[in-house]
Every structure is written in structure tokens, then in C-alpha cells.
Amino acid sequence: MKQHFLMKKRLSFLGFLLVLVGIACAAMTMTQFSIANSFSSIPKAMIWGCSNFYPTADSFTNFPDIMLKLQETLLISIASASVAAIFAFVFALLGSQVTKINNTLAAFSRFIANVFRNIDVSIWALVLLFSFGQSSLTGYFALFVASFGFLTRAFMETIDEVGSGAIEALRATGAHRFSIIFQAVLPMSMSQLISWVLFMIETNIRAATLVGILTGSGIGFIFDLYYKRMDYHSASLVVLAIVVSILVIEQISNYVRRAML
Amino acid sequence: MAISPAAQPKMVNDGKPPLVNGRLKLRVLTKSMLAIRVTLIALAVLTVIGFMTFNYQEVHLLKGIATTFVNFKTIFASPQFSHFTFPEAVHQLLITLSLGVLTTLIGALIALFLSMLAAENLSNKTVSNSVKGLMAVIRAVPTVLWVLIFAVSAGLGSVAAVIGMSFHSISYLTKAYSESFEELDQGILEALQGCGAGWWQIICQAVLPSSLTSIVSWTFIRFEINFGVSVAMGAAAGAGGIGYDMFMDSAFYYNLHEMGVITYMILAVAMLLEYLSLQMKKRIRA
Numbered sequence: 001m002k003q004h005f006l007m008k009k010r011l012s013f014l015g016f017l018l019v020l021v022g023i024a025c026a027a028m029t030m031t032q033f034s035i036a037n038s039f040s041s042i043p044k045a046m047i048w049g050c051s052n053f054y055p056t057a058d059s060f061t062n063f064p065d066i067m068l069k070l071q072e073t074l075l076i077s078i079a080s081a082s083v084a085a086i087f088a089f090v091f092a093l094l095g096s097q098v099t100k101i102n103n104t105l106a107a108f109s110r111f112i113a114n115v116f117r118n119i120d121v122s123i124w125a126l127v128l129l130f131s132f133g134q135s136s137l138t139g140y141f142a143l144f145v146a147s148f149g150f151l152t153r154a155f156m157e158t159i160d161e162v163g164s165g166a167i168e169a170l171r172a173t174g175a176h177r178f179s180i181i182f183q184a185v186l187p188m189s190m191s192q193l194i195s196w197v198l199f200m201i202e203t204n205i206r207a208a209t210l211v212g213i214l215t216g217s218g219i220g221f222i223f224d225l226y227y228k229r230m231d232y233h234s235a236s237l238v239v240l241a242i243v244v245s246i247l248v249i250e251q252i253s254n255y256v257r258r259a260m261l
Numbered sequence: 262m263a264i265s266p267a268a269q270p271k272m273v274n275d276g277k278p279p280l281v282n283g284r285l286k287l288r289v290l291t292k293s294m295l296a297i298r299v300t301l302i303a304l305a306v307l308t309v310i311g312f313m314t315f316n317y318q319e320v321h322l323l324k325g326i327a328t329t330f331v332n333f334k335t336i337f338a339s340p341q342f343s344h345f346t347f348p349e350a351v352h353q354l355l356i357t358l359s360l361g362v363l364t365t366l367i368g369a370l371i372a373l374f375l376s377m378l379a380a381e382n383l384s385n386k387t388v389s390n391s392v393k394g395l396m397a398v399i400r401a402v403p404t405v406l407w408v409l410i411f412a413v414s415a416g417l418g419s420v421a422a423v424i425g426m427s428f429h430s431i432s433y434l435t436k437a438y439s440e441s442f443e444e445l446d447q448g449i450l451e452a453l454q455g456c457g458a459g460w461w462q463i464i465c466q467a468v469l470p471s472s473l474t475s476i477v478s479w480t481f482i483r484f485e486i487n488f489g490v491s492v493a494m495g496a497a498a499g500a501g502g503i504g505y506d507m508f509m510d511s512a513f514y515y516n517l518h519e520m521g522v523i524t525y526m527i528l529a530v531a532m533l534l535e536y537l538s539l540q541m542k543k544r545i546r547a
Contacts, residue, residue, distance in 0.1 A: 020366065023362055023366075024362065024363065024366050026359070027358075027359035027360075027362040027363045028359075028363065030355055030356055030359040031356055031359045031360055031363065031419040031423075031501070031502075032418075032419055033359075033363055033419040033420060033423055034420070037415070037420050038415075038420045038423065038424055041411065041414060041415035041420055041421070041424065042424065044414045044415070045410070045411050045413075045414040045415065045424075047414075048413060048414040049410065052413075053410065071314075072314070072315070072316065075307060075310060075311030075314060075315075076311060076315070078304060078307045078308060078311060079307070079308040079311035079312060082304045082305065082307075082308045083308060114532070114535075115528070118528055118531040118532050118535060119524065119527070119528060119531075120489040120492050120493055120527070120531075121493070122492060122493035122496045122497060122504065122507075123492070123496075123507060123524060123527065126496065126507055126508060126510075126511035126512070126520070127329075127332060127333070127336065127511070127520065127524075128329060129511055129512070130328070130329075130332050130511070130515070130517070131325045131326075131328035131329040131332060132320050132325045132329075133318065133320055134318065135315075135316055135317055135318040135320045136315040136316045136317065136318075137315065137317065137320055137322065137325060140315065141329075190297055191293065191297060194297060194300055194301070197304070198300075206403040206404070207403075209403040209405055209406060210403060210404075210405045210493055210497050213405060213497045213498075214496060214497050214508070217316065220405075223406065223409075227409060232413070239402060239406055239410075242401070242402070242403065242406070243398065243401040243402055246400075246401040247397065247398075247401050250397070250401075256296060256300050259292060259293065259295075259296035260293045260296045260297055260300070261293060
């Protein structure tokens with residue numbers, strides 16, 4: 001009996017693995033991906049990286065340009081996350097189970113958040129490229145819309161989790177909707193909400209690189225420029241600048257999160 | 262024994278009633294309140310500076326927004342194929358999904374080993390911290406840059422895309438797996454160690470079986486993310502699939518109708534995946 005049980009367990013595990021391998025093989029034929037190629041490309045990439053992909057003294061002449069673009073990108077990421085947070089807060093209040101005005105509005109705001117979140121930031125960038133061209137605004141609005149979708153969802157969950165106790169108590173005293181929001185919902189969820197905004201800023205900086213490559217603005221554009229010119233030394237300097245700024249922002253937001261608790 | 266100052270209860274406002282001009286102050290400025298205020302002010306100031314320094318290139322803001330709404334109407338109200346047919350679009354969508362699958366599987370396989378080193382109860386503090394530090398650096402380089410860097414030596418295509426996209430998957434899954442390993446009851450590990458079980462035996466008999474549900478769920482959640490990433494990589498890094506078609510429609514054909522079709526298809530898949538991964542999240546919490 002015991003033997004039988006273990007045997008069955010092993011067989012089902014084996015079956016699971018076989019299904020995974022099957023899916024992997026199908027995916028590999030679909031994308032013409034070869035394992036041999038990928039294994040050989042990793043050491044090749046490493047050798048290439050060590051011999052070409054490092055900043056030289058020459059590339060530092062581009063440093064002021066890079067810093068300017070980096071500053072622009074950082075500001076776009078912060079501005080889009082902050083402004084999106086305001087809109088997202090309103091929509092989250094409408095959509096949350098504890099603060100909703102009525103079911104129709106709640107369903108509407110949930111639907112909007114769902115659509116906005118599930119369309120990737122790259123798609124937004126490509127659509128907005130039509131109307132804003134190669135200006136900072138394309139990147140700004142793409143990040144704004146993506147942040148808005150994500151933050152609405154996150155804020156809604158935060159407000160739901162903050163709990164209905166205090167809100168019910170205030171409502172029982174006859175408090176107005178706005179006093180409930182400003183006296184109970186906001187103070188109780190503020191640190192959580194800011195924590196989400198900080199997370200969004202980090203995400204936006206990474207996404208800004210992608211958006212920049214697609215729309216020709218910010219740090220992504222300048223990377224693409226050096227990359228296509230095969231000026232890999234300068235490109236590596238751009239990567240270095242991005243890495244350092246992301247790590248610094250992560251440290252700052254971790255510090256702020258700890259201070260807010 | 263004297264109570265150390267640190268152990269004493271913290272007095273807000275030195276224990277005095279917070280009176281301002283004879284009125285009781287309802288909110289006292291604590292450290293966390295201060296942090297919240299400073300953060301809000303800093304974000305507001307940076308946002309304003311951002312708006313002042315943006316490179317507008319003489320784009321009219323309101324006109325741009327108006328055009329955007331018109332474009333959205335075109336995209337969502339009149340989607341139409343022109344450069345390819347529905348079966349071809351499905352084929353491209355499957356390529357994008359396949360890129361996501363491969364990335365997720367490779368990421369999961371490598372992350373499984375790294376997470377054992379990163380979990381504090383299965384390895385030691387030095388190893389755990391160095392693995393976590395390495396993951397933080399990997400995460401700091403955006404995915405698109407990983408793909409483009411690999412594309413130089415491997416050539417644009419699925420190989421560079423999958424390897425480049427795997428980096429973030431590895432770092433995400435290593436964190437998720439190692440946290441679920443750390444939730445494991447310490448007693449089980451000690452009991453097995455007491456029986457003389459080796460490291461691999463502990464992993465295979467206790468750690469993996471008890472965290473299998475959360476491993477599978479996290480992997481699927483990452484797959485959902487990877488689908489979006491592979492759409493983006495198709496557009497930005499020549500990874501192929503539906504993202505590339507989208508890029509061509511936007512940057513070369515200026516065909517909003519076809520973008521509409523692609524947007525609807527991506528939206529459908531993304532919403533389906535999101536629904537499934539929400540189910541998975543419920544399983545982790547249960």
C-alpha cells in the first residue's frame with residue numbers, strides 16, 4: 001500500500017515534468033530557439049562584455065549629456081507616478097468596497113483600472129507616439145497611464161485592507177463622506193500609499209528606458225543612439241548611470257519606508 | 262535594576278499634553294508623520310520641476326491630448342487587419358507566449374537553485390546576503406538593456422531575447438521562492454537534521470514538497486509578467502512576435518486600425534492570464 005502511494009506520487013510528478021518539457025519543446029520550435037546556441041552565446045557575451053562593454057576615458061566626454069538625459073528621465077518617472085497617484089486615489093476611493101458611492105461607479109472604475117493596467121507600457125508608448133511625437137510628453141503620458149492603472153489597483157486593495165471598522169464608526173456618527181476620507185481613510189493608509197508610489201517610481205525608471213528606446217526620448221534614446229553607433233563604451237556608461245540611479249532610489253525609498261512605519 | 266532609557270515607553274511630546282495656544286493639538290508630529298510630509302513635499306517639488314524642465318518640442322499639450330482621444334477611438338472602435346490575417350496574428354501571439362514560457366521555465370530552473378542559497382534557513386548568512394545583493398544588481402539593469410547587450414554577441418532574435426529576459430525572472434523568482442522556503446517550520450528542518458539527513462535529502466523531502474504550491478503559483482504569476490515583457494521586447498529589441506508587428510504598425514505603417522486589432526488580442530490574453538494568476542495568488546494566501 002505504502003509502496004503504491006509513493007509510486008503514484010512519483011508517477012504524477014514525472015507526468016508534470018513531462019508536460020513541462022513538452023510545453024518547452026513546443027515553445028522552442030515556435031520561436032526557433034536553440035539550447036546549443038544559447039549556451040554558446042553566454043560565454044561569448046561575457047567575453048565580448050569584458051573586452052568592449054566598459055566605460056573608457058573617451059566616453060566620459062559624453063557624461064554631461066548622459067546626466068542631462070538621466071535627470072530628465074528621473075523627473076519624468078517621478079512626475080508621472082505622483083500625478084498618477086492623485087488620479088488613482090480618486091478612482092480607488094470610487095472602486096473600493098468600503099468607500100464606494102454606488103455599485104455602478106465602482107464597477108466602472110474597476111473596469112478602467114483593469115483595461116489600463118493590462119495594456120503594456122510599450123503599447124501605450126507606441127499609441128501616444130502618434131499624437132506627441134518625440135517629446136518628453138510621450139514618455140510622460142505612457143508612464144502616467146501605466147502607473148495609473150497599477151496604482152488604482154494597488155490603492156484599492158490598500159483601502160480595502162485598512163478595514164471598514166473606523167469607517168463604519170465614523171459613518172455611524174453621521175460623518176460626511178469627505179470627513180470619512182480625510183479623517184479615517186487617508187491617515188490610516190497614507191504610509192502604505194506612499195510606499196506604493198515609491199515602488200511605482202522605481203518601476204517607472206526601468207520602464208522609462210524601454211519607453212525611451214521606443215519613442216526617442218530620455219535615457220533610453222541616448223542609449224539607443226550610442227548602441228546603434230556601436231559606441232559601446234558610452235553605452236556602458238549609460239547602463240552604469242541607470243544602475244547607480246536605480247540602486248540609489250531603492251535605498252532612499254527603503255529608508256523612507258522604514259521612517260514611515 | 263535601572264530600566265535602560267531605550268526600554269522605557271516612548272513619550273510623545275515629552276509626556277506633556279500637546280497644547281497650542283491653549284487648544285489641545287489633536288495630531289502630534291511624530292517621526293513617521295514627518296517622514297510622510299517630507300516625502301509628499303519632495304514628490305510635489307520634483308513633479309513641478311519636472312513639468313518646468315520637460316523637453317516639450319513645441320507639442321501642444323491640449324491638442325495632443327485631443328488627438329490621443331481621437332486615436333483611441335480609431336483603435337478601439339474600428340480595428341481592422343491589413344498587413345496580416347487573423348491566423349498570422351494568432352501565430353505571432355503564440356510566438357510571444359512561447360518567449361514568455363521559455364523565459365519563465367529557464368528563470369524558474371535557475372532560480373530554484375539560487376533560492377536555496379538565498380534562503381537564510383537553508384544556507385548561511387554570508388551566502389544568502391551575497392546572492393541577494395547580486396539579484397539587486399541584476400534587477401537594476403532594465404530588461405531591454407539585458408536583451409540588447411546579449412543581442413550584440415548572439416544577434417537579434419529569440420536567443421538574445423530569452424536570455425536577456427531571464428535575468429529579471431531569475432531575480433524575481435529567487436526572491437519569491439526563497440521567501441516561501443523561509444516560511445518553512447524550523448522544527449521540521451531540525452527533526453530531519455537530527456535523523457542524520459543530508460542537505461539534499463532535507464531539500465527533496467521537506468522543503469520542496471511543502472512549498473510546491475507556492476512555487477507553482479509564483480512561477481505562473483511571473484509568466485503573466487513575462488508575457489507583457491515579451492510583447493515589449495518584440496517592439497523594442499527585435500524579439501519577434503506580436504510586439505514587433507505592433508512596432509511596425511506604429512513606427513512605419515502608421516496604421517491605427519491594425520494596432521487596434523493587436524491591442525485587443527494582447528488585452529484578451531493579458532486579462533485571461535491575470536484572472537488565472539489571481540486564482541494562484543489566492544492559493545498562496547490560503
